[in-house]
Amino acid sequence: xxYHYSQNNSGGSFTSPAIHVIIEAKSAREANxxxxxxxxxxNGVFEGFDCDCCGDRWSTxxxxxxxxxxxxxSPFEYVSKYGSWATDKIPFAVIHYLDGTVKTIEKxxxxxxx
Numbered sequence: 001x002x003y004h005y006s007q008n009n010s011g012g013s014f015t016s017p018a019i020h021v022i023i024e025a026k027s028a029r030e031a032n033x034x035x036x037x038x039x040x041x042x043n044g045v046f047e048g049f050d051c052d053c054c055g056d057r058w059s060t061x062x063x064x065x066x067x068x069x070x071x072x073x074s075p076f077e078y079v080s081k082y083g084s085w086a087t088d089k090i091p092f093a094v095i096h097y098l099d100g101t102v103k104t105i106e107k108x109x110x111x112x113x114x
Contacts, residue, residue, distance in 0.1 A: 001064025003031035005040060010050040010057040020093035022068045022075060028061045034096060035061070068095050075105055
């Protein structure tokens, strides 16, 4: 199963490893453990890492999908009506496969459209 982690820009900025992180794992617990090993953290407000008005940067996964996706769309083709949230500093998405393969997805910066 693939587990999607979407980064909340707590404090008004994004941070590594990517805005969206997708991890292939046998369970949500395994995915969460892998997420922490690559730099994601949970309970950031409680720990004092994240802005309490914006909320936690990352949330734990609990439900997976059979293929990598971002809100029901392929991460390679994902388009949001709010723009891509791409930055010059970090990748749009990164996929960590169970076999150890890591794919990075870059997106051109797109202005938000409402």
